[in-house]
């Protein structure tokens with residue numbers, strides 16, 4: 252009876268251990284799923300985190316490949332950065348993700364086409380002739396949604412065509428935005444303020460569109476084409492707000508365009524440049540229309556036909572939204588937790604969804620699952636990134652993972668006890684059978700004797716009778 256009891260206990264312990272081991276195996280499956288989703292498919296964008304994956308931004312860039320996203324978490328990162336891959340370099344928060352040149356060099360130099368640089372404070376490029384952002388001989392680069400302060404040039408384009416500079420806030424740079432030998436660029440909705448010299452300057456740069464920028468409080472010119480030796484022609488300037496610049500705007504007689512026509516209009520030149528009592532292309536119909544009735548003259552060759560009564564308010568960037576839910580609402584260790592993005596964007600290919608589960612694991616896709624291995628609070632982050640524009644939205648939630656409830660333990664134990672009982676009963680009967688077999692094997696000679704003697708007797712009998 253004692254041996255039966257100990258046998259039973261061993262079986263029970265083994266069963267409980269194996270049920271926990273099974274749970275361990277499901278964690279491994281979860282992690283393997285992440286690897287195949289996150290990095291297996293070549294069509295899926297890869298994301299590299301700084302400082303999680305690489306402490307320095309430059310290391311992350313050097314280890315990236317074309318098409319990757321390098322996402323930089325808030326912090327101050329010193330030294331100069333060279334972007335030499337076709338990547339999105341994205342700061343998690345433009346106010347708190349800071350690139351600081353420490354007045355020693357350029358802060359960011361872009362040496363590859365089709366780069367997107369967004370979401371940073373970029374400051375302290377060296378003085379003189381060093382830049383916050385330098386785009387040298389590149390095309391289709393986008394620099395957007397940054398705070399660019401205390402550099403020589405905030406953004407410098409040099410032999411750089413067809414780039415987009417938009418929604419940046421450029422403050423206290425010697426020059427805000429400087430274009431040299433650069434054409435076909437779009438400079439849209441930047442705020443260029445308190446420049447130590449010019450807000451925007453164009454040298455040898457034609458056919459750019461300078462739209463919806465606010466250029467104010469420049470200590471020299473809000474906008475300048477600085478001399479006969481630096482011609483810049485056929486640029487379109489419209490919907491810009493130029494005001495409180497010490498020396499105004501000067502373009503040295505090179506012919507440029509200052510209006511998008513009627514009724515779209517031209518630029519805002521301050522509140523005191525004229526009255527608005529008429530409307531129509533010739534401004535001779537009764538009634539106001541938001542356009543000053545008389546053209547604004549920059550010089551003999553440059554006239555804004557439709558100056559604006561009020562400052563122009565550009566449309567804000569279309570930043571994606573991020574929010575998510577998870578099921579079950581009260582997950583336990585070992586549960587498969589399903590995470591779902593709540594914003595299904597219209598084009599599934601237009602956005603990338605990156606998940607950080609707070610335990611060092613990650614996944615990708617609008618919906619995903621994860622299994623936690625130990626109880627704790629985990630910060631879960633969802634990053635939604637616009638695949639074409641590089642805009643980022645982040646949602647973070649704290650998820651509480653609890654030890655399995657008593658009912659779960661009880662279930663395991665019940666299964667264990669029942670199984671153990673069955674195994675014990677089977678083992679018991681097996682042993683009984685074995686014992687019976689042993690007894691039988693001991694009885695066999697007697698049986699044989701009896702049989703033999705019976706036969707002998709019968710033989711005798713046969714013999715007798």
Ligand SMILES: [Ca+2]
Pocket residue numbers: 526527528529530534538539540541542543544
């Ligand atoms: Ca008018």
